[in-house]
Amino acid sequence: MDSPGGSELFESYEQDYEAIKVSITERLNASGSQNGEPKKQILRAADREVDEASEILQQMEMELLNLPQTSRTRLQARLRGYKSELDRLKQTLKRAQTTSRSTSDRDELLGGLSGGSDLDAASMDQRSRLLNGTDRLAESSRRLQDTHKIALETESLGAGILGDLRGQREQIIHTRNTLLEADSSIDKASRTLKGMARRMATNKLITASIIIVLAGLILFVLYRKIFG
Known part of the structure; x- marks a missing residue:
């Protein structure tokens, strides 16, 4: 890299940077065809070279401070x-590192699952007890839910019965009030009929008295005409 007016040290840093950049690029390309630990080793080496490249660029930046303004x-x-x-x-x-970690975690998980057949008897027994405990807990939860459901149904039924009783009580009170009103009306009618009966008896008595008086007058007039 010819750079008139530049620094030979700066150009040396450039050559070092170009070489390490090529190495990093090759490692990243190679990591794509690898898996597991080989891929991790390649990525770790690339990571170290990235740090080295950063240091080279820092040295180049410091070297620029020693150069004339035109070259800088x-x-x-x-x-x-x-x-x-x-x-x-x-x-x-x-x-690449993120992908490698995700792949590694997945492989470890799958490996752990496939290795489950190697569990000893104690672990299997513990797992069995745990599953049984889980089943019992689920059964207890189901029974509790059933009990809660029955309680809700009973509460709803009781509320319905109370509603019916309240309605019947209101009907009885209404019927009682109706009977009281009817009894009061009957009493009024009875008093009215009695009053009418008394007035009719009085009218009959008055009518009879008038008839007797008229009859007496008629007899008196006839007597005068005959014997007068």
């Missing part, structure tokens, strides 16, 4: 490009 401006642009490249490599490495 031009080399700073190249340094920013190197930093951008390294950031992309870091992101690629991070994704």
